[in-house]
Amino acid sequence: xxSKKEEINIIHTQYEAFYLQYAGELIFFARKFVDQYxxxxxxxxxxxxxxxxxxxxxxxxxxxxxxxxxxxYACIDYIKHQTVENDFLQKQVREIQLDELNYYASSTDGSxxxxxxxxxxxxxEKLPPKRKDVFKKFxxxxxxxxxxxxxxxxxxxxxxxxxxxxxxxxxxxAIGLLFLAFLCT
Numbered sequence: 001x002x003s004k005k006e007e008i009n010i011i012h013t014q015y016e017a018f019y020l021q022y023a024g025e026l027i028f029f030a031r032k033f034v035d036q037y038x039x040x041x042x043x044x045x046x047x048x049x050x051x052x053x054x055x056x057x058x059x060x061x062x063x064x065x066x067x068x069x070x071x072x073y074a075c076i077d078y079i080k081h082q083t084v085e086n087d088f089l090q091k092q093v094r095e096i097q098l099d100e101l102n103y104y105a106s107s108t109d110g111s112x113x114x115x116x117x118x119x120x121x122x123x124x125e126k127l128p129p130k131r132k133d134v135f136k137k138f139x140x141x142x143x144x145x146x147x148x149x150x151x152x153x154x155x156x157x158x159x160x161x162x163x164x165x166x167x168x169x170x171x172x173x174a175i176g177l178l179f180l181a182f183l184c185t
Contacts, residue, residue: 026071033075037155042074134162
């Protein structure tokens with residue numbers, strides 16, 4: 001029984017040394033394509049996959065090439081996923097804009113009730129604190145996703161998720177139609 005624990009400790013120590021040997025270089029490499037937090041996530045996920053699969057890697061130079069290839073493909077997958085997500089988010093924003101334009105078109109005098117604007121403010125205030133902060137920075141202050149991510153020390157993906165969830169919440173509360181009117185005032 002004791003030898004099994006020793007064997008596990010040895011494997012754990014070897015794996016930790018393996019991680020420490022390559023993680024820094026891989027994160028640096030991934031940073032060429034994605035932000036710092038995403039690069040770290042990608043590399044950590046890569047090593048978790050290796051650990052979970054109890055992968056046996058070929059010793060020598062092939063290990064390094066293998067790890068860099070895996071990191072490269074993970075970055076490609078991430079960027080492709082981001083493109084799809086961004087397209088979806090942009091589609092949601094365009095739908096809200098169209099809804100807003102339709103709202104204006106149906107309005108006889110083009111004016112809006114102050115109560116509607118207050119209702120919009122109240123709905124934004126109901127968002128969870130971090131989501132509300134991201135939402136305000138993006139829509140009210142006009143900051144870019146990367147700028148918000150840097151300020152709040154979160155990933156760009158997290159910023160996008162907060163924005164999407166905020167829009168979804170407003171739309172579900174029938175406030176989405178007023179959102180752009182609020183931005184234009």
